[in-house]
Amino acid sequence: MQIKYILPFLAVAGFLFAAYTVISSNQPVPVAKAVAEPASAPFKAFIAGAGIVEAQSQNIAIGTPLPEIIKTVAVKVGDQVKAGTPLFYLDDRDTLATLAIKQADLGKARADVSIAKATFNDAKSLSQLAEAVTDRRAISAEELLRRRNAMLIAKARLESALALIQQAEAGVADAETTLNRLIVRAPVAGEVLQVNIRPGEFAQAGFLNTPLLVLGNLELLHVRVDIDENDAWRFNKNSKAVAFLRGNRRFKADLTLAYVEPYVVPKKSLTGDSSERVDTRVLQALYRFDRDQLPVYVGQQMDVFIEAQDAPNIGDSEHQQMPEVHLHDAPR
């Protein structure tokens, strides 16, 4: 008798619970918000590329002319240097010793000149004495000839000694040049971006993967933009471009084209790893921007958008619009 009521009641309860389960278990999954809003292009049609900030002068990897131990490093990271400022000094003891020898050689050569001069004067006066004798019978022709020759020989010796001075002087100058080469100086005015050497380390001459010292002119920064070779035909030198700082899209700067590197290079992954990952080639365009607009550092990556003509749809009516877009872009 109770079953008459219990069963329908259970059935209604069961259905209601099922309905509740259906509603509660099918809530949409919450979506994780982006930590930083991604940059988006302010143009209708555009090319996107990864940009890396570099100094306008490009980053100069300073090398050493001579492989030598480093004595002192005269600059630190961030120093502003003028052209010709010494950057680091190489060990010069060896060259100093050579210089001392060369200077001694010079002293010796000078002393030799004094001897040669004295000898020449002696021979000259003896010769002049003999020449002054008016009576030819008082002196034999042989004696006269001997004295004249002795003078000529002494003169030649003097000239040779003078030449030896020049040689010794050149030797000293050589040693001094070498000494000078042991001081590595800034080739241009700029800022020291990186110092990878410490006193006592060996500075290798030649191309190095880790440069000894990186110098750059930071007054004007360039951003180097990689454009995929497949998109290169869409690139127009006169079109507008905008760069966004990664991590905060509020920081953006308008770009003006500095130049385009006409040679299309293999793309390197811009993660900083020097090993190449993909076998595509990229066109590199360099843009100038106002440094005050962006708190940016050299070597930082940026998202760059360059306005471009739209890719025409093949076999589409849009095809005819293409020249118009081109004309519109060209005069700017």
Add this chain to the structure above:
Amino acid sequence: MNHIALKMLMGDKGKYMGIVMGLTFASLIMTQQPAIFIGLMSRSYSFITDVGLSDIWVMDPKVQFVDDIKPLQDTELYRVRGISGVEWAMPMYKGLLKARLFDGRFQTCNVVGLDDATLIGGPPVMLEGKIDDLRRSDGVIVDIDGARDKLGKPSSAPGGKPIPLKVGDSLELNDRRAIVVGIAKITRTFQSQPVIYTTYSRATSYAPRERKLLSFVLVKAKKGQDLNELTRRISETTGLAAYTQAEFMTLTYEYFMDNTGIPINFGISVLLGFIVGAAIAGQTFYSFTLENLRQFGVLKAMGTGNWTLLRMILLQAVLVGSIGYGLGVGLTAIFGFAMRNTILAFKFPWQLLMFSGAGVSLICVFAALISIFKVIRLEPAIVFKG
């Protein structure tokens, strides 16, 4: 008359219970089995729904489903970014990597690399830590199920529960150190491997050296942009496949439908549930009608019309049908509720409620029909026989 019909139905409690039970089990099997099936299938694309923020997924044209990774060149990201109508496009790495655990065991994990700057595509719910913490060096976020189970440390007592991985613990991915900076709750995936979130550049450094590493490009369309138009434009311009979120879910789902035995297995279960339910309920109902034939005969002899009798039988069928249906879906819901925190896949959409309702109705109609034929053909004289 309705009162008499109910009296007849509930008069024999055993029979009444039998019919209701039969229908309850039919409805239970027809709801619970498809719920598990749908749950399992929805896991195949749960990763896609979890990412959520993007409208379009761009990938290699030969990709068959979400775990079928065919990486792209890094520059494709910028080509996609350069297509008009694209608000933003972000890289995503997804791949299976071996993690070396604290105690030296190895565990294959699903590693997801998110765009370094925006971290788009991150886990939906963070239980501990923040997604931003991925910016810390060597930081990774681990999903709670993986942290508790497969990535956990073995318990000190043999056979005990593993000690879950905590924030601050470290693991090794391809000989590189990874520090857990957060624990996330994600929808379980089909393979149920632990999921490890990290930044894109870190994921590529964890990944074995390959020429191409970009798994997907996630695209958000500009406001008011027609998605189908945009996917067409992306695939025309880049030669890659572009799917909207729904299309990619369908692609993944259909791959599993076409290439695994799951739909057939569950289809057979559901069919069997239907047949058994129909057989039990139909047969019990029929025999119940047979036993009450005498009463129907009396009613007929008293001049009750066929139409009234038909209505009586229909009422009985609808009543047992609804009770059986209600109990069945109720039991399914209780089952799902009890299993909500286990590894079991269970999903109960409203369409399924409709489906099992239709199934039970069909069984009731079938049971009622054979009884109705019997009653309509009934000669009132039968009452006076034997």
